[in-house]
Amino acid sequence: MAADKNAFVWEDPFLIEDQLSEDERMVRDGAAAFAADKLAPRIEEAYLDEKTDPSIFREMGEAGLLGITIPEEYGGLGANYVTYGLVAREVERIDSGYRSMMSVQSSLV
Known part of the structure; x- marks a missing residue:
């Protein structure tokens, strides 16, 4: 039986994956891996201690997550800004504070 091309x-749900370029997917996947490997393990300690590890900024920069559209x-x-949005979404999956840090540092002029 053939797959129903109209199946949800x-x-x-918005079939975004089919609309992305290979470069957009590659950057998104790299951001997801960075967020899972480097950011997620720090969440609990950051909340319990009520502070952020400032080395995260340098690590985000080294990973290419800051200044994506520059x-x-x-x-x-x-x-492009699609790539920026994809990276922001992957960081946001871990923590909105980290995404805010990334956005502010990427938008400074």
Whole structure:
């Protein structure tokens, strides 16, 4: 039996995955891995101690998560705003505070 092409896809209800470029997927997946490996383990301690580890900023920068939309000639990734949104969503999955940190540091002029 052939798959119903009109069936609802719970994992991707708006079929966004099909609309992304390979580069957008690659950056998103890298951000998801970084968030799971580097940010998630720090959540409990950050809440219990009511403070953030400032080394997170440097690590986010080294991972390419800051300045995503800044042109490459200025040290950024030169990515589009779709990519920025995908990265923000992956960081937000872990914690909205980390996403706010990323957004502020990426938007400073």
